[in-house]
Amino acid sequence: MKLRLHLFEFEDQAWFPSVIRAGMMDYLRFMTSHLGIYQPLVPVLREALQQTQQLHVLELGAGAGGGTDGVARALGQLPGLADLRVTLTDLYPQPSAWQSIRESSGGQIDYEITPVDATAVPAHLTGFRTIFSAFHHFTPAAAEAILADAVRQGAGIGVFEGAGKHWHEILLAWTILPIMQxxxxxxxPPFRLSRLFFTFIIPLIPFCTIWDGTVSILRMYPTDRLLALACKADLGGKFEWRAGKVKHWSGSQVTYLVGWPKKA
Structure with a gap:
């Protein structure tokens, strides 16, 4: 699917009730972790970390978390990556959600409590930058600015989306995924009465999840658009860029773009 429509998502709206947003984020974190959506990216990230000689991953736009924990554990078991560490950041930090991730990771995953703008990352926050399940939220201008900031600071970067941008994924968002939710x-976890109420009594959480899931796929950048954004952000050709898709065990796909400074 080459079509890209930048429609609105409920979770992006300032007026959207936080209790509904929290329920949606809980579901996305739970399913991403338990289904291992991003596990197929382990070889891609391993090469990126080797190319940049990094043992630190800086996750931008982390939201409620959930994209990194399983991948970080898998990477940490590979030769030379036992000391891998991850720092979660977001323009709107969620320390209450991140605290449990830090504890369950045994300290491998930590977080930055101050707001971090992905288009202008503070220089003291170093490491290989990642964005899981969030790049489609950004307009082309903002997406290009995120990549350009990484190039400007010489920081490797990877953006990952948990879908392959296919029409059948929209069908899944309307049928199978609501049942699973x-x-x-x-x-x-954590237990919330509000989540039960707005799922089973007034089903706003499932409805908004179906809408946002559909729009997320329509907003996703296909691989050729990702490479085009990277080329515009890196006019000097300082980085090596790769984009592609890898298959999940369920048959679905994960889309990625990775880039790192070319070796002299």
Whole structure:
């Protein structure tokens, strides 16, 4: 699917009730972690870390987390990456959600409590930059600015989306995934009465999740657009860029763009 429509998502709206947003983020974090959506990216990230000689991953736009924990554990078990560390950041930090991730990771994953703008990352926050499930939220101008900031600071970067941008993924968002959401809701940590109420009594959380999931796929950048954004952000040709898709065990795909400074 080459079509890209920048429609609105509920979770992006300032007026959107935080209790509904929290329920949606809980679900996305739970499913991403338990289904291992980003596990196929381990070889891609391993090469990127080797190319940049980094043992620190700086996750931008981390939201409620959930994209990195399983991948970080898998990477940490590989030769030479036992000391890998991850720092979660966001323009709107969520330390209450990140605290449990830090504890369950045994300290491998930490977080930055101050706001971090992905288009202008403070120089003291170093490491290989990643963006999981969030790059589609940015307009082309903002997406290009994120990549340009990485080039300007000589920081490797990878952007990852948990879909391959196919029409059948929209069908899944309307059918199978809502059923999975309803079934999983009682078991999602942390326990929230509000999540149960707005799932089973007034089903705003499932409805908004279906809408945002559909729009997310329509907003995703296909691989050729990702490379085009990278080329515009890197007019001097300082970085090596790669884009592609890898297959998840379920048959779905994960889309990626990675870039790092060329060796002299």
């Amino acid at each position: 309803v079934m999983a809701t009682p078991f999602m």
